[in-house]
Amino acid sequence: ESVHGAEDVSSSPCASCGESSREEDCTCPAAEDSVRRMLLPRNSRFLESADFLIHLLETAEMAESLGTLLDAATIYTILLDPEGRILFPNRLCCVRFGKSLEALLGTVVFDLFPPELADFRRARFEEAVASRSKVSFCDRAADGTFFDMTVVPIFRNERVFRVAVFANDVTDLVVTRHALEVSEERFRLVLEGS
Numbered sequence: 001e002s003v004h005g006a007e008d009v010s011s012s013p014c015a016s017c018g019e020s021s022r023e024e025d026c027t028c029p030a031a032e033d034s035v036r037r038m039l040l041p042r043n044s045r046f047l048e049s050a051d052f053l054i055h056l057l058e059t060a061e062m063a064e065s066l067g068t069l070l071d072a073a074t075i076y077t078i079l080l081d082p083e084g085r086i087l088f089p090n091r092l093c094c095v096r097f098g099k100s101l102e103a104l105l106g107t108v109v110f111d112l113f114p115p116e117l118a119d120f121r122r123a124r125f126e127e128a129v130a131s132r133s134k135v136s137f138c139d140r141a142a143d144g145t146f147f148d149m150t151v152v153p154i155f156r157n158e159r160v161f162r163v164a165v166f167a168n169d170v171t172d173l174v175v176t177r178h179a180l181e182v183s184e185e186r187f188r189l190v191l192e193g194s
Contacts, residue, residue, distance in 0.1 A: 076147075076167035082129055082160050084108050084122070109165075114142050121149075128153050129160050138170070146174040 076096060079088040089097070089104045097104060097112055110118040110125075120139060128135040128151040135151045147167045154162040 076165075076169075078109065078165045078167075080109055080125075080163045080165065082163060084110055084125060084163075087162065117142060124149070125151055125163065125165075127151075129163065132160060144171070145169055146171045 074092070076092045077090040078086060078093050081087055086104050086107050086109055089101065094101055094104060110122045112118075113121060117139065124135050124137050132153055132155070134153075136149065138146065138148050140146050146169070148170045149165065149167045152164045152166070153160045154164060156162075
């Protein structure tokens with residue numbers, strides 16, 4: 001049915017194959033490619049930038065796919081706004097914090113940590129935002145878990161628009177390394193004693 005004399009778009013055929021369905025609803029390969037071109041700009045440099053991540057997050061269907069991908073990751077991944085409010089935590093983060101996705105959304109991430117750890121992580125976060133560059137560090141959580149962390153600012157229109165945080169549990173590696181150092185020290189003392 002027309003609205004204000006406008007043509008009924010539901011009856012206009014697909015420009016790619018000529019079928020009666022609209023191009024964005026058509027399942028022919030050419031129409032699918034056309035829709036993909038609408039969603040993804042042709043500039044290949046765009047695909048290599050952090051803006052591509054934002055573009056995916058703002059495209060509903062792709063955001064769902066990206067969320068599924070991040071949920072399957074074995075690294076803690078969280079997307080924050082420049083004030084540290086949680087915009088997206090992956091499944092591992094939800095498990096780690098013991099909260100649902102809905103409960104975490106909008107929470108200031110630093111409120112979830114003990115004061116000393118919160119201050120340290122906030123300082124690294126602010127350093128990444130101020131320097132407009134990636135900041136990597138290792139720290140130890142209150143429960144003794146060691147994390148190798150990376151804070152990555154994401155830009156839009158030359159300003160920090162989002163901040164991605166990736167955390168990898170390296171506790172086993174740290175414990176193994178410490179045990180090896182202790183073993184080497186004991187071996188050195190035995191050699192010196194003999």
